[in-house]
Amino acid sequence: xxSPYEGRLIRLRAREREDEALLYQWxxxxxxxxxxxMRYPLSHAQERAFIESASEISYGKASFAVExxxxxxxxxxxxxxxxxxxxxxxxxxxxxxxxxxxxxGYGTDTMRAxxxxxxxxxxxxRIELEVFEENRRAIAVYERVGFAVEGCRRDxxxxxxxxxNSLVMGLLEGELIGHKE
Amino acid sequence: xxxxxxxxxxFEGKLVRLRAREPEDEPYHxxxxxxxxxxxxxxxxxxxxxxxxxxMLEPDPRYGWSxxxxxETLLEGDPIGQVFLxxxxxxxxxxxxxxxxxxxxxxxxxxxxxAMRTVCRFxxxxxxxxRIELGVYADNxxxVHVYERIGFRTEGRRREMYFKEGVxxDTLIMGLLEGELVDG
Numbered sequence: 001x002x003s004p005y006e007g008r009l010i011r012l013r014a015r016e017r018e019d020e021a022l023l024y025q026w027x028x029x030x031x032x033x034x035x036x037x038m039r040y041p042l043s044h045a046q047e048r049a050f051i052e053s054a055s056e057i058s059y060g061k062a063s064f065a066v067e068x069x070x071x072x073x074x075x076x077x078x079x080x081x082x083x084x085x086x087x088x089x090x091x092x093x094x095x096x097x098x099x100x101x102x103x104x105g106y107g108t109d110t111m112r113a114x115x116x117x118x119x120x121x122x123x124x125x126r127i128e129l130e131v132f133e134e135n136r137r138a139i140a141v142y143e144r145v146g147f148a149v150e151g152c153r154r155d156x157x158x159x160x161x162x163x164x165n166s167l168v169m170g171l172l173e174g175e176l177i178g179h180k181e
Numbered sequence: 182x183x184x185x186x187x188x189x190x191x192f193e194g195k196l197v198r199l200r201a202r203e204p205e206d207e208p209y210h211x212x213x214x215x216x217x218x219x220x221x222x223x224x225x226x227x228x229x230x231x232x233x234x235x236x237m238l239e240p241d242p243r244y245g246w247s248x249x250x251x252x253e254t255l256l257e258g259d260p261i262g263q264v265f266l267x268x269x270x271x272x273x274x275x276x277x278x279x280x281x282x283x284x285x286x287x288x289x290x291x292x293x294x295x296a297m298r299t300v301c302r303f304x305x306x307x308x309x310x311x312r313i314e315l316g317v318y319a320d321n322x323x324x325v326h327v328y329e330r331i332g333f334r335t336e337g338r339r340r341e342m343y344f345k346e347g348v349x350x351d352t353l354i355m356g357l358l359e360g361e362l363v364d365g
Contacts, residue, residue: 128339154356
């Protein structure tokens with residue numbers, strides 16, 4: 001049996017206090033946050049509070065640290081939140097903070113692992129995410145694992161001096177691609 | 182004054198007025214949100230107690246930014262429903278809109294359309310919003326027509342988003358930007 005926490009390259013694990021230093025570094029790096037909704041500098045206190053609030057994983061807040069299988073190195077975070085038991089739906093958020101792991105399949109593998117966890121362990125029916133329309137690399141990853149573009153929210157966010165659109169993407173149970181051995 | 186548009190009360194449309202919620206609205210509020218044909222197309226699914234109704238009508242500490250109104254008729258001053266602009270983002274100048282006409286005798290009389298126009302005008306002209314968004318069940322055709330009539334565009338369709346009455350329903354994402362409101 002394949003561990004529900006593991007993909008081919010990465011493992012999902014609970015967040016720990018020791019993760020704070022790396023998170024602080026990543027989320028104060030504008031290159032990492034360019035396509036994320038965050039826009040203000042983050043303090044150590046905010047990062048500690050975030051980890052504190054996220055470290056007890058539950059159906060309502062399934063937030064994970066992402067580490068490499070090869071050397072257990074922390075490279076990012078991913079989560080399923082705003083879970084609705086009646087609709088069996090959740091909203092997915094992901095950020096690979098370690099830029100040296102970009103463009104090498106870690107994001108795709110993380111997406112497959114978290115979606116498999118959502119469907120097979122949390123019994124979700126629908127996973128939704130939102131992505132800046134200009135974040136083509138991320139959109140390609142989401143489409144590769146099976147997400148469909150369901151909508152385009154016009155001028156949904158203001159950043160870097162202008163309004164940009166964001167895409168709403170959805171994945172239903174049975175639609176996840178490439179997660180089986 | 183020359184160049185200044187004639188004054189039009191920002192709370193008033195042609196048929197309705199928006200006013201702040203009051204604790205005294207509790208009886209109507211509770212009745213509306215326990216009527217299945219009122220709530221079937223809303224996010225609600227459980228019966229609501231009087232205590233919950235009272236709580237929902239308590240002054241919102243964010244009032245002025247996240248804002249809920251009672252819709253009342255201009256003519257009689259009868260409360261007929263509620264509308265809110267919530268989840269507002271200051272940086273994005275965006276908010277989410279929710280509306281329900283709880284008094285069924287006022288359905289199909291133009292009150293919903295007029296309340297929508299009034300609250301959107303308020304959002305753009307008084308709150309200085311750039312974008313107003315709403316979610317609607319794809320099979321709630323009457324509501325979709327009202328939103329389209331005042332300028333909302335369908336921006337997307339969330340597949341099987343809501344489970345209610347034994348089946349999954351798609352919901353539409355609809356958006357209205359400043360300058361797009363179609364006046365009646």
